[in-house]
Amino acid sequence: MGEGSFPEAGRMSAFFELSGVTKNFGGVQAVSKMTFSIARGELAGLMGPNGAGKTTIFNLVTGVYDLDEGQIFFKEEDLARLKTYQVTGRGIARTFQNLRLFQRSTVLENVMTAAQHHVPYSFAEGMTHLGRWRSGEKKIREKSMALLERVGLADRAEQAAGTLPYGFQRRLEIARALALDPELLLLDEPAAGMNAEEVSSLNVLIREIHRDFSLTILVIEHHMDLVMEICPHIICMNFGAKIAEGTPDEIQNHPEVLKAYLGEEEVE
Amino acid sequence: MATLIQQVINGLSLGSVYALIAVGYSLVYSILLFSNFAHGGFLVIGGYICYGTLRTFGTGIWLSGAIALAGAGVAAVLTERLAYRPIRERTNVTLYLLIASMGMSIVIENIFVIVAGGRFRALPPVIPTAPVNLMGLATTSAFDLLSLVSAVVFLGALQLFLSKTRWGLAIRAAAYDLRTAGLMGVNVNLLISIVFFVAGALAAVGGIFLSVRYTLYPQLGAITIKAFVAAVIGGLGSLPGAVVGSLILGLAEMLTAGFISSQMRDLVVFSMLVITLLVKPTGLFGKSVSEKV
Amino acid sequence: MSGYTEGIIILLCINAIAAMGVSLLTGFTGIFSLGHAAYMALGAYTTAILTVQHGVHWFPAIMCGGIMAVAVAFFIGVPTLKLMGDYYAIASIGLGEAIRLILENWQSVTRGARGYPGIDPYTTLPVAAAFFVVLAICMFNLINSRFGRACKACRDDYIASSLLGFHTARIRVISLMISAFYCGVAGALLGGFLSFIQPVMFDMLKSTELTAVVVFGGLGSMSGSLLGTAVITLVTELFRPISQYRMLIYGAVLVVIMVLRPEGIMGNREFLSWVKAPFRRRAG
Numbered sequence: 001m002g003e004g005s006f007p008e009a010g011r012m013s014a015f016f017e018l019s020g021v022t023k024n025f026g027g028v029q030a031v032s033k034m035t036f037s038i039a040r041g042e043l044a045g046l047m048g049p050n051g052a053g054k055t056t057i058f059n060l061v062t063g064v065y066d067l068d069e070g071q072i073f074f075k076e077e078d079l080a081r082l083k084t085y086q087v088t089g090r091g092i093a094r095t096f097q098n099l100r101l102f103q104r105s106t107v108l109e110n111v112m113t114a115a116q117h118h119v120p121y122s123f124a125e126g127m128t129h130l131g132r133w134r135s136g137e138k139k140i141r142e143k144s145m146a147l148l149e150r151v152g153l154a155d156r157a158e159q160a161a162g163t164l165p166y167g168f169q170r171r172l173e174i175a176r177a178l179a180l181d182p183e184l185l186l187l188d189e190p191a192a193g194m195n196a197e198e199v200s201s202l203n204v205l206i207r208e209i210h211r212d213f214s215l216t217i218l219v220i221e222h223h224m225d226l227v228m229e230i231c232p233h234i235i236c237m238n239f240g241a242k243i244a245e246g247t248p249d250e251i252q253n254h255p256e257v258l259k260a261y262l263g264e265e266e267v268e
Numbered sequence: 269m270a271t272l273i274q275q276v277i278n279g280l281s282l283g284s285v286y287a288l289i290a291v292g293y294s295l296v297y298s299i300l301l302f303s304n305f306a307h308g309g310f311l312v313i314g315g316y317i318c319y320g321t322l323r324t325f326g327t328g329i330w331l332s333g334a335i336a337l338a339g340a341g342v343a344a345v346l347t348e349r350l351a352y353r354p355i356r357e358r359t360n361v362t363l364y365l366l367i368a369s370m371g372m373s374i375v376i377e378n379i380f381v382i383v384a385g386g387r388f389r390a391l392p393p394v395i396p397t398a399p400v401n402l403m404g405l406a407t408t409s410a411f412d413l414l415s416l417v418s419a420v421v422f423l424g425a426l427q428l429f430l431s432k433t434r435w436g437l438a439i440r441a442a443a444y445d446l447r448t449a450g451l452m453g454v455n456v457n458l459l460i461s462i463v464f465f466v467a468g469a470l471a472a473v474g475g476i477f478l479s480v481r482y483t484l485y486p487q488l489g490a491i492t493i494k495a496f497v498a499a500v501i502g503g504l505g506s507l508p509g510a511v512v513g514s515l516i517l518g519l520a521e522m523l524t525a526g527f528i529s530s531q532m533r534d535l536v537v538f539s540m541l542v543i544t545l546l547v548k549p550t551g552l553f554g555k556s557v558s559e560k561v
Numbered sequence: 562m563s564g565y566t567e568g569i570i571i572l573l574c575i576n577a578i579a580a581m582g583v584s585l586l587t588g589f590t591g592i593f594s595l596g597h598a599a600y601m602a603l604g605a606y607t608t609a610i611l612t613v614q615h616g617v618h619w620f621p622a623i624m625c626g627g628i629m630a631v632a633v634a635f636f637i638g639v640p641t642l643k644l645m646g647d648y649y650a651i652a653s654i655g656l657g658e659a660i661r662l663i664l665e666n667w668q669s670v671t672r673g674a675r676g677y678p679g680i681d682p683y684t685t686l687p688v689a690a691a692f693f694v695v696l697a698i699c700m701f702n703l704i705n706s707r708f709g710r711a712c713k714a715c716r717d718d719y720i721a722s723s724l725l726g727f728h729t730a731r732i733r734v735i736s737l738m739i740s741a742f743y744c745g746v747a748g749a750l751l752g753g754f755l756s757f758i759q760p761v762m763f764d765m766l767k768s769t770e771l772t773a774v775v776v777f778g779g780l781g782s783m784s785g786s787l788l789g790t791a792v793i794t795l796v797t798e799l800f801r802p803i804s805q806y807r808m809l810i811y812g813a814v815l816v817v818i819m820v821l822r823p824e825g826i827m828g829n830r831e832f833l834s835w836v837k838a839p840f841r842r843r844a845g
Binding site: 359365368373 | 593641646648661769805809
């Protein structure tokens with residue numbers, strides 16, 4: 001398995017690391033001895049044809065599934081011991097392949113629901129609207145609106161999330177994830193269903209937030225164009241295992257990668 | 269000792285009737301992933317149709333029973349068509365289906381309250397209830413043995429249907445993944461109608477036996493809660509689990525009634541539910557249904 | 562104001578308090594409950610026993626009634642609400658039955674099925690109105706706060722909400738406990754209004770009425786639940802002659818609304834948004 005320009009970082013310095021991660025579903029091995037590490041501040045891509053196990057990896061990292069084998073480290077902490085709702089507190093946020101917005105709530109409320117995580121006020125204050133309620137709500141609202149401006153949805157703040165055009169829903173999910181002030185952002189197929197123009201502006205957005213929010217981002221995509229264009233570090237997988245890792249140039253010409261994608265029609 | 273054997277047989281008999289109801293309920297749950305609270309209504313419909321045909325037309329139990337099964341099956345299909353399908357097609361929020369099913373349950377029960385009156389009706393004695401002596405060990409009633417045997421026959425028939433017929437295979441596939449089954453060419457709406465028909469028919473058999481045991485009245489469907497508990501104990505969505513859970517429940521109830529007190533029966537049932545949820549929430553045979561994330 | 566009108570208003574306040582509790586649980590947190598009258602019964606009987614047999618003043622007695630309901634809700638909720646699915650709904654039916662059995666059979670304490678008479682009529686109009694206003698303010702505040710958003714998140718997508726840091730199981734249990742408190746207080750006030758309580762007052766009919774009210778008003782609208790309470794309480798009073806059809810009508814309401822207009826009357830809007838809306842449109 002090619003590692004190209006990215007030798008495995010030693011455990012001490014790795015920001016985010018998978019080591020020998022394996023997950024089985026019944027008789028199917030969805031992820032097989034997956035190992036890679038990502039340094040702080042990287043913008044990395046996880047590529048592979050449909051069904052390669054990419055989303056399963058995100059689910060394992062965020063505690064939706066339990067690991068069968070292997071370990072996942074984030075900032076040197078073993079994530080396997082955490083429950084799903086504790087993952088956010090450690091600084092990890094994600095978006096979902098199938099979009100999981102709160103459809104009935106407004107665009108603004110979706111983001112506020114995430115933003116409130118870092119603006120605590122007590123239950124009693126919430127019930128009486130005294131104390132820190134007013135200042136807390138103001139802060140949550142302002143932070144959320146700022147994020148909506150960032151992704152270009154500020155004018156749709158009061159619209160029901162479910163009524164947004166598809167491309168905007170994806171942006172909303174990104175805004176919502178950003179509201180958690182994450183250090184590691186996991187984007188699951190953010191360009192799915194978008195046309196070429198939308199993918200371009202998404203690329204711009206991802207590059208911008210990577211820079212402006214000092215994030216480490218791991219993007220899953222099975223479309224080559226998005227990942228190749230913006231990710232200097234790419235991990236490619238197929239049938240649950242890593243088949244290549246390196247820069248876009250190295251990946252593009254890698255025989256295993258070509259074999260995996262040959263015969264797969266690019267849906268554009 | 270004799271009492272123990274008697275209560276055990278009682279318990280198995282009651283449990284087997286619960287099984288008929290619980291299996292139908294679990295079958296619907298396995299396909300649509302929601303608890304059809306109107307299931308008790310099908311039971312009551314079966315009981316009243318049987319009573320009605322026996323009384324009005326004087327037909328034998330076999331014909332009346334068959335008509336009751338068909339009638340309850342049709343009622344179940346209609347319930348699905350009128351109340352559940354419109355909701356299912358519009359949204360995937362199971363809460364709406366739950367509420368609608370509760371509404372249907374109340375509607376069915378109260379239609380009978382208004383039309384048939386709240387009187388307790390005894391079925392004409394077409395099902396033998398004479399005491400039977402079991403090899404000198406204990407005495408039980410022919411009724412208990414009969415309901416046990418009938419339950420075995422009907423559940424066996426269901427098992428054959430599920431394992432040996434094309435529709436049975438389709439149902440098993442749909443229980444695993446409804447959408448994929450649809451994509452594979454199964455007519456999902458027709459499949460759901462068939463499932464409801466079967467569930468309704470099974471509930472009707474249970475209803476007939478229960479109306480002999482407890483007399484027939486509109487609120488008889490309330491006993492379905494015990495079948496729900498049995499299904500949870502056995503594992504929601506698992507048919508063998510529903511059977512095993514029902515037998516366990518029936519035994520627990522009868523042993524409590526026989527050796528502790530009759531009033532405690534329902535409390536024991538409720539406690540078993542809470543204990544199951546605390547110790548092994550997926551039940552004995554249940555598979556935890558995971559959403560695709 | 563005539564005694565009759567006063568009585569209607571008191572009844573409206575009581576029903577509204579219970580409806581707000583159910584609204585939080587079902588409309589805002591997405592948990593279907595079929596036995597909420599059980600919490601009313603717990604509140605009513607606890608308060609009755611404390612005031613009549615132990616001479617406790619009605620205010621602390623009502624608080625105790627609410628707390629008793631909360632305690633039971635906690636014990637039922639913790640095992641059942643950490644699981645997604647209909648487990649709480651099934652358990653709530655069982656709870657209703659269990660409570661009814663206890664009330665009818667523990668005669669020495671509850672006076673059994675015949676009922677518990679002689680409760681001091683402490684629920685006057687000012688008392689009922691005061692409880693309603695305070696509890697309503699608290700509830701509307703809550704849903705317009707972090708907690709309200711947390712409940713809605715758990716309702717709409719429990720996986721996404723977990724990954725936004727919400728401890729879904731805990732939020733659901735808290736929501737249940739609050740709703741139980743509201744129903745417990747409502748039950749306690751009912752006892753003080755009728756001076757008499759009976760297990761049959763807290764049966765499936767009452768539970769169904771509570772759910773029908775919330776569904777009718779709109780799942781996710783607290784104002785809708787109040788509107789629904791007003792409509793159903795008044796209609797029940799006006800149509801006393803056909804009261805035996807009440808259950809049938811409630812059941813039909815549930816089905817019809819779910820099929821035709823699941824968002825109920827108000828959807829998930831509140832009264833206040835109607836007032837704000839014209840201003841918003843002008844600005845945007």
